[in-house]
Amino acid sequence: MLNVSAKQTQKLAMAGIWGGGVITLLLLIVIIGYVLLQGLPGINWEFLTTNPKGGLSGEGGILSTVVSTLYLIGITLVLLVPIGIGSAVYLSEYAPNNRLTRIIRYGIETLAGIPSIIFGLFGYALFVTVLSFNFSILSGALTLVCLLLPTMITTTEEALKAVSYSYREAALALGTTKWQMISRIVLPSAIPGIVTAVILCIGRAIGETACLYVTMGGSAAMPSSLLEGGRTLSLHVFYLAMETNAMDKAMATAAVLIIIIILINALTNLLAGRFQKRLKGIS
Amino acid sequence: MTEYNLNGQTCRGDKIKAKNLNFYYGSFQALRDINLDIPGCAITAIIGPSGCGKSSFLRLLNRMNDLIYGSRIEGTIELDGKNIFDKEVDVVDLRKNVGMVFQKPNPFPISIFDNIAFGPKQHGKKSKIELEEIVENSLKKAALWDEVKDKLGQSALALSGGQQQRLCIARVLSVEPQVILMDEPCSALDPMATLKIEDLMRTLAKNYTIIIVTHNMQQAARVSDTTAFFMMEPDRAGSLVEYGLTSEIFTNPKDKRTEDYITGRFG
Amino acid sequence: MKETLKNRVSRREFLAGTGVVLLSGLLGGCKSGGAEGTTTKTVTESGELSGTISIGGSTTVQPVSETLSNAFMEIFPQTTVTITGGGSSVGVKSAADGTLDIGASSRELKESEESLGLEVHILAYDGIAVITNTSQTVKELTLEQLKQIFAGEITNWNELGGADGDIVVVAREEGSGTRGAFEEMVMGKDTLITDRAILQSSNGALKTTVAGSSNAIGFISFGYLDSNVNSIVINEVEATVENAKNGTYPIVRPLLYLTKGEPDGLVKKYIDFCRGIAGQAIVAEDYISIL
């Protein structure tokens, strides 16, 4: 028979557990609610389609920062996606279970844990200084590739591993080469998973600041080449908050960021669901 | 034994010839000293208790064991008199010649048509007319054409289990192999679907050499011409106990262990 | 801003103005020498002037650079001027190592920086205002009191006749030119700004901090002054452009453009523009013109 105190503890503990959930949810609501409440009124067509004036004023819109962000993501993906997929294919399809593979895996794990600002230091030393790309979108993108590589590799590898082993056997048994098997069966089957990985990386690229702060320069002007400096939406929030008094513009930009992130999360979940279904054959 | 008279035709008695075959996973010996001649244009069943190495043996025949890191082979397997483990043998060509059907139906998550066309495409057949012809013929040979001819564009995963397995057989047929290996092809299917596959196997046996690993002794007795009985030795290595015409193995086994197994005394 | 500039200087006036700049440049001893011919040429073909200039460094200079560059790009639409912040030391370093075409600094070069081969172009003069929260009752301080406050020797507003409250010193980070100039002119050689100071990396952030914290005190460029903060009367002189101009306000420093060696081509064009009549008209809105 349960004694009273066990029941009371149970109640108390459950209250604590539910309390934890409620607080977490409240934190999210407060943060997102506050930013949207403060920021949404500042978002209009003009805000989205004019360039920021930069500097002290904080006036103007966010067009050039959106363009810089897109440039940055574009170059980052051009490098990141092939290397990431290649690396994931190696780990999931070729890598023997030996010391070398363990070293590679350890390297990826370690890289994933390194703080953004260290990547920034590295990018500053290598891309900005030694390779003389200066403070530029290119330097930022190269730094970002290094930062995002572990995410891209591990998420893609998971997608590849989710492809049934029996497909591989079936393909090989039909007399395909290993690469035909990978490129015609494994990779196509994993496409939704790989797309999810790419979107995940885009989401992180949009939110990243520290490593870009020290490699991208931060010019608010519309970039006309990759060797020019630029500022992403996230960097713009930082500059607005720290260098101007335009908190309304900072909030509006932050609201844009939050909306993008919400959309990206929804898209990822949708794709992940599709992927599961497809692999289970309910398509 | 050089020639058989089976299925109303004369067949080469040693289409596939395993000689002093030993197979290891790392330090573990999975097969010991296998000597076995498999006739062409016939169905050979491999039976035996779980873990006796019968699936391992089957997978050696098209070198699927190559995929297993740390596996090692001694001895030879000859296909039409040529050792398949020879350096100059192209494993991709070998697998094209020696097709395989797996335990669980494993159609690719693409359309029915693309499933069948996949193999020929990889082997360089590109023209649409050619591919359409191959798909139709393969599906007809696999007795699936009438059921799917109107929905070739649909996902293969939407088919029933039995249909999927016949699709997999059709897929193997599409690359025109000489030998078809079947690894317990009916273990995931219901009795009706199993019967259909068995009928299909009998039909195919006229033109193909079929080797089937099965748990189901009735199935072996029903479909096969010759039967090999494998067993595990005390150190867990699999070895061949007895081999002969199916009728003889099931009615008059020479080895006591075969008799025990067939009459259900163990296994 | 663009509007006012258009009203103030038409294109023709600007071209004429550039001539005056060249002249005043020569008279002022500014080295324009050999590049003069090419300069004149580019001016007459002004519409075709194209290229990119990168400017960075002092956040004090940043806003005026932005206004100047917008005006410049309006006249020469084929050109792009990118402006970044970072602080005066970034400007010095980046100009010296060629990362930027023009480095901006709101302090004079340090002794250690004089060997870097940098050409100094004075853009304007700027006062540094000491600011407090608008709720602060203390409105006047002497230079000596300022020094003691920022050194952490005076720590409570009641020592200065204000209400009881621990003084929150807000300063700029080490690389700031405003900080460098403030240290030089207020703190002297041997006294350091207290390590307790909250450090912000720009004039804007510093102003925001002071505006939001009732016991805070800090210093910013005149260009950033507005009604969100009080500016302190120092040695009985108010922090106004007039007082800085007539020499009574004690904390005034030059704002500089730095180039690696003598500038040429587009960079020279831009600097000449900034130092000319049209440019100085813009500068004069918030800072003290050099003309």
Added chain:
Amino acid sequence: MTRYFTDKLAKYIVFISGFTAVVILLLIALFILREGLPAFSEIGVFDFIFGNVWRPGIDQYGILSMIVGSIAVTIVSMIMAVPLGIACAILLAEVAPSKVRNILRPAVELLVGIPSVVYGLVGLVLLVPIVSNIGGSGFSILTASIVLMVMVLPTIISISEDSIRAIPASYREGALALGATKWQTIKGVILPAAKSGIGAGVVLGMGRAIGETMAMIMVIGNSIAFPNSLLDAARTLTGNIALEINYATGTHESALFATGVVLFVFILLLNSVATVFLKRGSNAQRLG
């Protein structure tokens, strides 16, 4: 035959790209060390790490107050985030009906996605004034810790939840069949079985906390003084690098890279601890 050539070529390309991550890691270590070593040799490792004065203007480079700052925000944020995160993980894995889970889980995912500058901005606008009412300027270790707490929460929640879910159902059934209440089951069986995983989550959360940069710069005040209370401003190792790297030269620049080396070492230590936790976790589950 071209397809064999393609096969070989693909193998080599894929093999090379497999090494990219390791090469990048080595390059990072190499560059940070190479740039940081002069500072270590000029200043001295001991004086650099245990020196209390950071005054680049007068060639004083000691990062102790920043090490303390980084550790302080990490610990304080963990004190808040760990109970909250574990409660949330238990809720998600054991208690909540699927309806609640379907709201809470996306919420946690969203917390991961929000850019750190947005956390910094909200901290700056909303939290700094609130904390300044308690005392000080509002730019403080406390403010920074609260911001960090929210940022590390999702890491702790998701890893803890995974490890709780990985516990075989038989454990639960066994305890419940003995007449234990749900909480007794959680406390007596589930949490002990999941403790390695939860430990790993906490350590990885610490890694994220100690590495956070921009949000810290925005709310911590960046003071170079040794902090004496939670309401004091301070500076983190990460903030030190970001604030000064763009204009630093000579020894100063090298000292910032050396700061990066120290940070790097911290992260490597935390990662190894997390790996040990995770290994232990999987071993325990294999045996169990």
